[in-house]
Amino acid sequence: MKWIAISGSWRLTSEKVESDVRKEVADIIKDGDGIVSGGALNVDYFATDEAMKLNKDFKQIKIFLPTTLDIYAAHYRKRADEGVITHDQAEELIAQLSRLKEINPESIIENKINKIVDKTTYFERNMQVVNAADELLAFHVNGSDGVQDTINKAREKGIPVKVIEYAIS
Numbered sequence: 001m002k003w004i005a006i007s008g009s010w011r012l013t014s015e016k017v018e019s020d021v022r023k024e025v026a027d028i029i030k031d032g033d034g035i036v037s038g039g040a041l042n043v044d045y046f047a048t049d050e051a052m053k054l055n056k057d058f059k060q061i062k063i064f065l066p067t068t069l070d071i072y073a074a075h076y077r078k079r080a081d082e083g084v085i086t087h088d089q090a091e092e093l094i095a096q097l098s099r100l101k102e103i104n105p106e107s108i109i110e111n112k113i114n115k116i117v118d119k120t121t122y123f124e125r126n127m128q129v130v131n132a133a134d135e136l137l138a139f140h141v142n143g144s145d146g147v148q149d150t151i152n153k154a155r156e157k158g159i160p161v162k163v164i165e166y167a168i169s
Contacts, residue, residue, distance in 0.1 A: 002033040003062065005129050007150040008043020008139030012168045017139055018046050020164060024137055025050040034060035036132045038125050039072070039097055039108075041089055043139045048096060058104035064128040066121035068110045069097055075117040126150045135160040141168055 008021065025047045028035055035051050037044045044063075051061045065072050076090040101108040109128070114121045126149050130136065136154035140147045140163050154161045 001060070002134040003036050003132055004028050004033055005133035005136040005150070005154065006035050006037045006044065006047040006139075007126070007129070007136060007147050008047075009141035009144045009147060010041040010044065011144070012141050013042040013046075014166070014168050017043065017141065017166055017168075021046040021139055022050045026054060028137075029054040029060055032060075034062065036062045036064070036129050038122070038129055039063040039065050039093075041085060041093055043141075045093055045096065048100065052096070052100065058100055058107045061100065061104070061107045062109060062132055063097065063100065063107060064109045064111075064125050064132065065097075066111055066117050066125040067114045068112055069101060069108060071115065072097070072117060122146060123149050127153055130154045130157055130159070133159060136162070138163045139166065140164065141166045 021043055025035055029051055035047055037047050048061060048063065052058060055061065073094045076093060079085050080087040080090040097108060130150060130153040136150065136159060138147050138151050138161065151161055151163060
């Protein structure tokens, strides 16, 4: 089994991005391979959702979090209170990750050292995703720094990288 890292923007998305992510992930799961992702909104969420629909025991899914799930959930609720994301987005993501952990605890890899969620811990998480992957599939929206960081790390590791670029206004 190959592990394919999925990276993409959490800020902006479109129906095209979602459709592309779901199609690519469906192909990965049907081929018997697995996905590795970072458990964020939008691209990560779509990829995980699609993989969960097609892989009922969730053995083809690995999600690396920058902190524990409890700290991560509190962070997303705080971001919703700040108006950066919606409360529905926060709760849907938390529910997805909690369900995944409940059914296959090995699918969620929590960072028990980090106590905060910030750019540094997200970029550390990107390295963990790349280290667990055999290749990277990046959905790069508007030149996102986080996705570019993951692309750079994957290229440094020397694994195959496929980038799909999007411009969303």
